[in-house]
Amino acid sequence: MTKDANGNEISLASDYAGNPVIRALIQLIPNGLGSAFDVIIMDRADRIKKQRVRTFFDELETGAVVLTKDLINDNEFLHSLNATMIAAFRSRREQKIRMFARLLQNGAVEGKAKSPDDYEELLNLLDDLSYREWEALILFKKHLDTTPPDENPLKRVNPIWEVFxxxxxxxxxxxxxxASSFMTRISRTGLYNEITGTYWDYSGGMGITTPKFERFRRLVEQAV
Known part of the structure; x- marks a missing residue:
């Protein structure tokens, strides 16, 4: 909520009155100092930024991993939080903002990132990947899963490529x-590799997702 019963605007932090950890984390939002930024986004109104902030913290609050007060005193977590919020608030896509929040939950809070450097690399990967590119990877994997595994990736991809x-x-x-150049550009992320080599009647352009894609997907997708 953004207004009280009398129509007066209230702070973003008050929306999370029942969650003191989330409320404390809001005070750490970059580009402002504590509650001063809270007042700015609510009273002077950058509606777009306000919605991005709300989307991010809503996703954090609904996560399966419990956020504790100890996190606020953890310098590594605060560094990860700050970097993640900066990246998330640049995104215009609500779905991608939620992906940033899940990465923070799974990678930094639950500790699925192998190290702070690993988390930073995962964060940079997500920041660089457009949401349409991510949707393309998910769509490709959906088609790929209809074919049996094969040591020869071309044998697996070729039957589904035209439909994809x-x-x-x-x-x-x-x-x-x-399509081929669009997918090949995604190979910069390490989530997808172009199939190379000499194969009968293959002129190039196809590719396949990597084990890194599977790991990354588990970190940023909503749990079912």
């Missing part, structure tokens, strides 16, 4: 002529 490309165009508006 058609879906890529109809669902994500990626032109068929651009």
């Amino acid at each position: 490309v058609a879906d890529l165009e109809s669902i994500l508006n990626v032109e068929k002529e651009e």
Whole structure:
């Protein structure tokens, strides 16, 4: 909520009155000092930024991992929180903001990131990846899972490639002529690799998701 019974605006922190940890973390939002930033976004109104902040903390609050007061005194966590919020609040996509919150929950709070450096690399990966690229990877994996595993990746990908490309165009508006280059660009992340090598009647352009994709997906997707 943003207003009291008399129509007066109230602070963002008060929305989380029942969660003192979330309320304390809000005071650490970058670009302001403590509650001063809280007042600015509520009273002077950058509505877009306010909604991004709310989306991020709503996702944190609903996470399965319990946030504790000890986190506020953990310098490594505070560094991860600050870096994650800066990246999340730059994103215009609500779904991606929620992915940032889940990465913080799973990677930094639950400790699934192997080290602070590992978390930073995962965060940079998510920041660099567009949400449409992520949707393309999920769509590709959905098709890939309909084929049996094979040591030869081309044998696995070839049967589903044309259907995937058609879906890529109809669902994500990626032109068929651009599908291969679009997917190849994602290889910069390490989540997807182009298939190379000499195969009969293969001229290139196809690829396959990597083990890194599976790990990353577990860190940023909503638990079912």
